[in-house]
Amino acid sequence: MSETVTQVAAVEARGVDKVFETRSGQVQALDSIDLTVAAGEFVSLIGPSGCGKSTLMRLVADLDEPTGGTVAVFGKSAKQARLDQEYGIAFQSAGLLPWRTVAANVALPLELHGVASATRSSRVAELLEMVGLSDFADRYPDQLSGGMQQRVAIARSLAEQPRLLLMDEPFGALDEMTREKMQYDLVRISAETGAAVVFVTHSIPEAVFLSDRVVVMSPRPGRIREIVPMRLGADARRAERTEELREERAFFDMVTAVREALHGGSPVGAGPRGVETR
Amino acid sequence: MTDTADRVAPAEGGRVSRSGAPGLDTRGAPRRAARPAFGRGRRELVRWAWGLAGILAIVLVWEVYKLIGPANGVVIGDARVLPRTTDLAMPHVWDMIGRLAEPVTRSPSAQPLWTVVALAALTTLGIAAAGWLVGVVVGIGLALVMQRWRIAEWGLLPWIVLSQTVPLIAFAPVVKSWGSRVEIGAFEWQDWMSVALIASYLAFFPIAIGALKGLQSPDRIHEELMQTYAAGYWQTLVKLRFPAAVPYLLPALRLGAANAVIGAVVAEVSTGLQGGIGRILIQFAGQASGDPAKAWGPIFGAIVLGLVAAGSVALLGVILNNYRRTEEAA
Numbered sequence: 001m002s003e004t005v006t007q008v009a010a011v012e013a014r015g016v017d018k019v020f021e022t023r024s025g026q027v028q029a030l031d032s033i034d035l036t037v038a039a040g041e042f043v044s045l046i047g048p049s050g051c052g053k054s055t056l057m058r059l060v061a062d063l064d065e066p067t068g069g070t071v072a073v074f075g076k077s078a079k080q081a082r083l084d085q086e087y088g089i090a091f092q093s094a095g096l097l098p099w100r101t102v103a104a105n106v107a108l109p110l111e112l113h114g115v116a117s118a119t120r121s122s123r124v125a126e127l128l129e130m131v132g133l134s135d136f137a138d139r140y141p142d143q144l145s146g147g148m149q150q151r152v153a154i155a156r157s158l159a160e161q162p163r164l165l166l167m168d169e170p171f172g173a174l175d176e177m178t179r180e181k182m183q184y185d186l187v188r189i190s191a192e193t194g195a196a197v198v199f200v201t202h203s204i205p206e207a208v209f210l211s212d213r214v215v216v217m218s219p220r221p222g223r224i225r226e227i228v229p230m231r232l233g234a235d236a237r238r239a240e241r242t243e244e245l246r247e248e249r250a251f252f253d254m255v256t257a258v259r260e261a262l263h264g265g266s267p268v269g270a271g272p273r274g275v276e277t278r
Numbered sequence: 279m280t281d282t283a284d285r286v287a288p289a290e291g292g293r294v295s296r297s298g299a300p301g302l303d304t305r306g307a308p309r310r311a312a313r314p315a316f317g318r319g320r321r322e323l324v325r326w327a328w329g330l331a332g333i334l335a336i337v338l339v340w341e342v343y344k345l346i347g348p349a350n351g352v353v354i355g356d357a358r359v360l361p362r363t364t365d366l367a368m369p370h371v372w373d374m375i376g377r378l379a380e381p382v383t384r385s386p387s388a389q390p391l392w393t394v395v396a397l398a399a400l401t402t403l404g405i406a407a408a409g410w411l412v413g414v415v416v417g418i419g420l421a422l423v424m425q426r427w428r429i430a431e432w433g434l435l436p437w438i439v440l441s442q443t444v445p446l447i448a449f450a451p452v453v454k455s456w457g458s459r460v461e462i463g464a465f466e467w468q469d470w471m472s473v474a475l476i477a478s479y480l481a482f483f484p485i486a487i488g489a490l491k492g493l494q495s496p497d498r499i500h501e502e503l504m505q506t507y508a509a510g511y512w513q514t515l516v517k518l519r520f521p522a523a524v525p526y527l528l529p530a531l532r533l534g535a536a537n538a539v540i541g542a543v544v545a546e547v548s549t550g551l552q553g554g555i556g557r558i559l560i561q562f563a564g565q566a567s568g569d570p571a572k573a574w575g576p577i578f579g580a581i582v583l584g585l586v587a588a589g590s591v592a593l594l595g596v597i598l599n600n601y602r603r604t605e606e607a608a
Contacts, residue, residue: 089506
């Protein structure tokens with residue numbers, strides 16, 4: 001799929017500003033953001049609280065509107081992309097409907113868009129298989145652990161085979177072991193589906209492990225400080241990222257590079273090659 | 279949100295770290311459904327036993343006070359704080375119950391008291407049910423309008439609250455006289471409709487408030503999710519707002535049912551409608567000096583009526599049980 005659309009970027013943000021009106025005055029959440037996410041690319045947004053990373057994702061999802069600048073998703077306006085269901089989304093909390101079974105939760109977007117019942121159930125079965133929850137199709141969300149609920153949410157976000165996945169700290173509330181397992185699953189799933197991913201996180205190792213590029217942001221006003229390309233997957237395909245990667249030298253070098261970008265120091269070890277500095 | 283996840287996380291983490299332990303269900307079997315069935319039955323039994331014990335306690339208090347209390351009641355200053363204990367004021371419990379089985383009057387064709395009470399109660403139940411249905415439609419309708427437009431909420435809610443401060447007795451005759459003038463083609467306003475209308479006036483209030491709260495209850499994340507699915511107002515209403523409102527609606531509907539019964543009984547009394555329990559309540563109370571136990575028949579009838587009305591709505595809750603789950607229960 002990604003071959004046919006490589007020309008059109010999944011996300012293209014140009015000069016995006018976002019100002020929130022609050023009681024104590026205006027807050028500049030984002031300040032002239034330029035970012036391009038290629039089709040099939042995995043990009044993480046990282047930065048301290050208040051740097052606008054979630055806001056940026058919400059603009060792409062058309063849950064908020066930019067004050068200035070443009071956001072294009074597959075060449076369309078963000079709103080049109082939302083209406084056309086170009087993206088799937090997952091939030092920090094799973095946000096499953098408690099009165100629906102696991103299967104019915106995954107089926108919700110398909111149901112809303114009038115997918116025939118037979119197609120729906122086969123698609124749901126496929127998705128649950130992908131996230132390893134086939135045995136839990138008839139359970140209710142309150143019968144699942146947090147990690148399982150989050151996997152259901154990811155299955156739901158993939159229901160309509162979107163070319164773009166937006167994820168806002170989806171593993172933020174999980175314990176470390178579950179989290180690593182979920183990261184591994186996500187790498188596998190995104191490789192299987194070939195979807196582009198915009199992934200908001202505040203964990204450096206998570207961003208490094210998952211991403212093709214890490215966008216480092218700074219707060220007040222939210223700006224892109226640096227875009228750090230990950231060299232881990234340069235020649236290996238994403239699907240080949242394994243648990244061993246976490247123990248490799250290159251992994252730690254990348255973690256260091258991102259950490260230094262976050263703290264505003266000049267990157268050492270990783271070298272300036274390919275690092276965009278804004 | 280975070281605290282939910284924090285509570286859940288240890289379960290998953292613990293599972294990983296103890297996965298070698300023998301007999302441990304590593305797939306996280308549901309904790310809720312695992313209760314043995316007999317435990318549930320026994321808890322049900324205990325609940326009924328407590329309910330019965332409550333009734334027995336009331337009977338005991340009644341009879342003990344009747345036995346040891348002064349015949350003229352307990353009087354402090356000029357105020358009688360506890361009632362007289364004569365058979366006229368406080369018949370024995372067994373007399374009241376026994377009276378139910380006896381004929382309503384001395385005429386040889388008279389039916390037993392309980393039949394008369396039951397028939398009257400059924401009539402009132404029918405009227406109250408009609409009033410309740412009108413209350414449901416109006417209450418949910420108002421809630422929908424208020425949920426949709428914030429300005430409607432500001433404009434309507436104070437009036438809805440104010441409406442309940444008007445004393446029922448005051449406008450019941452007005453409704454009746456207005457109703458008697460309504461005549462559209464073959465349709466002619468019946469007296470029972472005035473009573474049902476007044477019942478609905480009491481019923482709609484808790485339903486409107488509960489439904490509004492329920493329709494506004496979906497989490498922001500769920501609303502945004504529907505937005506990302508480009509779901510319209512009606513889709514969001516059907517798939518999200520109504521299901522989410524069920525836990526708020528059920529108690530509101532039950533309260534509405536109890537209110538409809540009270541409204542129907544009071545309206546029967548104040549409009550003088552024949553055939554319902556409100557009428558015999560007044561009628562038998564007037565005969566209490568000669569037949570004190572008889573007046574209690576309709577009172578018991580009214581209590582049972584309220585229980586039946588509230589119980590029917592509780593049945594609705596059983597059917598909609600799955601909508602009462604919450605994500606937090608994980």
